[in-house]
Amino acid sequence: MTSGYEITGIAAAAWLATALVTMVAAVGVAVLRNIVHAAFALLVVLLGVAGLYALAGADLIAVLQILLYVGGVVVLLLFAVMLTSRMGDPEVASQPLAPLRAALAVTSLSALLAYGLIVSTRWRDVDAPHIVGTTADVGEAFLGRYLLPFEVISVLLLAAVVGAVVIARRDSRSEREIGERRR
C-alpha cells in the first residue's frame, strides 16, 4: 500500500475537495429547516471527516468513524426522527432559538479550540502520506501504555449502556400505566 511516488498534488486536491464538501454539508446541518435533510447532511459531514482521516493515513480511525457514526449515530438519529409521531409532517422544522448568541458562542469557542490546537501541536514536514497500518499499534497502545484509561472508559460505557436500558424500561412501563389509566 505504500506509495513511493509523489502524489502530493493529488492528495492535496483530494484533501481540499473533501474538506470543502464536509464544510458545506456542516453548514447544511445547521441551516437546513427540514430535520431529515439536516440528518442526511450530517451523514455527509461524517463521511467527509472519515475521508479526511483516511487521507491523513489514519485508516483504522476512518473505518471506525464510518462504522460508528454512519452505521450507528446517523441511523439512530434517523430512527428517532422517523419514529416521532409527526414524522410525516414537513412543517416540523428545526429552527434556531437564538441564532446570534449561538453563533457567537460557537465561533469564539471553536476559535479558542483551534488556537490551542495549532499552538500546542508540534508540526513537522512530511514528504508524502505513507499509508501504514495503524491497527496493531493502536491495539498495543490500548492494552499496554493506556490500559487504565481504556478500562475506565469501558466501565463508563458499560454504565451508560445499563443506564440506557434502565431509562428505556422505565419509559415503557410509565407509558403502559398511562395507557391503563386512560382506559
Add this chain to the structure above:
Amino acid sequence: MQALADRLADGALAGWPAVLVSAVVISLYALLVFTFFSVTAGVLSWVERRVAARMQSRIGPNRVGPQGFLQWLADGLKTFLKEDLVPDGADALLFRAAPYFVFTGTFLTLVALPFSSHVIAADLNVGLLYVMAITSLVVVGLLMAGWASNNKWSIIGGMRSAAQIVSYEIPAALALLVPVMLAGSLSTQQIIARQGAIDWFVFHDPFTFVSFWIFLISATAEGNRAPFDIPEAESELVSGYNTEYSGMRFLFFFFAEWETYSSSARSPRLHSSADGRSRSFRREAGSTDFSKYWCSFPNRSFGCSC
C-alpha cells in the same frame, strides 16, 4: 491493484507518469468488477427465481431462452425502458439519491473482498472492518428511500429493513471476529493466507464452526432472504421501501440486494476459505488467477462456502 500499477510503471510503461498508470489500472479494474457483478446479479436473479419457484411448487420464468435463462436480460431491458417516476409529494432529491446509497454501499465492499491472492482492488490493512463499516451506507439508503417516498408502507418497510440489517450486523461482526483473532489480522488477504488448502478456520475448533453458521444466518438475514424476509412482507407492506420506485431505480435496489447476497457469500470464505481449495486447484492447473475465481464461484453464489 496498486502493485500491478507499480509493476507496469516500472516495466512496460516506464515512460508514463506513475499517477496516470495507476489511475488507469484502477479504473479498468473497477469497470471490470462492476460489469462482472452486474451480470452476476442478473444471472443470480434468474437462479433465485427458478430455485425459489421450485421450492415453493411454482414454475418460475421458463419461457425466454432455455429454461428461461434469458429472462433476466429481458427484464433488464424492460426496466431500462420504463418511465422513471417520482411520486407526487415525494422528497425528489432524497428519492433519487437513495438507490445510489444502497448500490454504493454494497459495491464498495468489493474493494476489500479478494478474487485471488493477487486480484484485489486494495488489500486494506483494516479490510474486514471496512467491509462491515461501508455496508452501513445501505442502511442509511434504505431509510432514505422509505422516508423520501412519502408513503407509510415505504417508511415502515424501510425501517423494518434497516432494523433487521442493524440487528443482524452485531452477530455477524462478532462471528467475523473469530477468524480475525485466529489470523491475527483484519486484512482479508492475510486471513485467507493463514488458512491452508484443507485446514480451514471453520474446522479449526467447535467454536469457529458455530461462529461460521452464526455468520451464515446473519448474512442471510442481512440479504433479506427467506426465512428473514419480514421487511419485504408482500401481503402487508407491498414489498416495503421500494414500493414507490419504478424502472432502473427499482432495479438498483435489487442489484444491491443480489450483490449483498454475493458478497456476503464471499465473506464466509474468510472463515472457511474456499480459496484454499482453488489454490490447490491452481497449483495443479498452473493456470491464472481466474481459475481460482471461477472455482469458488458456485460457492459464492449459493452462499455456502464449505
